[in-house]
Amino acid sequence: MVEKDNWLLAGAKQDGVSITKEWKPATPSLIDGVIFQEIKPVLTAYGSLTEIFRTEWVPDAAQIGQIFASTLEPGGLSAWHAHAITTDRLFVAAGQMRVVLYDAREESPTFGMLNEFKLGTRRPGLLVVPPRVWHGVQNYCSTLAILVNAVDHAYRYDAPDHWRVPADSDTVPYRFSNDRHG
Numbered sequence: 001m002v003e004k005d006n007w008l009l010a011g012a013k014q015d016g017v018s019i020t021k022e023w024k025p026a027t028p029s030l031i032d033g034v035i036f037q038e039i040k041p042v043l044t045a046y047g048s049l050t051e052i053f054r055t056e057w058v059p060d061a062a063q064i065g066q067i068f069a070s071t072l073e074p075g076g077l078s079a080w081h082a083h084a085i086t087t088d089r090l091f092v093a094a095g096q097m098r099v100v101l102y103d104a105r106e107e108s109p110t111f112g113m114l115n116e117f118k119l120g121t122r123r124p125g126l127l128v129v130p131p132r133v134w135h136g137v138q139n140y141c142s143t144l145a146i147l148v149n150a151v152d153h154a155y156r157y158d159a160p161d162h163w164r165v166p167a168d169s170d171t172v173p174y175r176f177s178n179d180r181h182g
Ligand SMILES: Cc1cn([C@H]2C[C@H](O)[C@@H](COP(=O)(O)OP(=O)(O)O[C@H]3O[C@@H](C)C(=O)[C@@H](O)[C@H]3O)O2)c(=O)[nH]c1=O
Pocket: 066, 068, 070, 078, 081, 088, 135, 136, 137, 149, 155, 162
């Protein structure tokens, strides 16, 4: 018997491919220079152990100049940032964060591209953000979130390598929302 389509509601759209059989997001390509290293926690008799950073995960075994942690309260938003020479290596050690990247480098092959990631304890990973790629982070959950950043160049108190535009700047084609919808 041929199934009728009379159950479809007006405007219904069929889902596209969103995940591979290895449960990896079937997302478009990454912004040039961005690396996402998925990390699987090791379960122990007392809890778990999760590696955060290995030089073999990043190209040319780049250095670590400093490691710092930022906390974001539930709903907290820190956007948009960019660095001229500093590479951020972001790891969410507690809670969940949305991390959005925007490539405004006109010479980049991925100029204009946005990447959105959800990082945290539910799916640990290290996100490498190259210099000059704009980024913003949001704690989209209801518990405190902790972001660890293993940067290659330590923070310079006298001349921070840190540029900002407001989270609602029209120069970045993205708006963070607090909605939780499909
Ligand atoms: C990075 C850093 C900041 N600070 C000071 C500067 C400032 O007064 C205060 C807050 O620093 P920031 O404004 O840089 O913090 P924030 O705006 O949360 O930015 C940080 O968040 C993540 C998402 C990033 O992308 C990084 O660039 C990092 O700078 O802490 C230090 O004392 N040492 C440091 O190593």
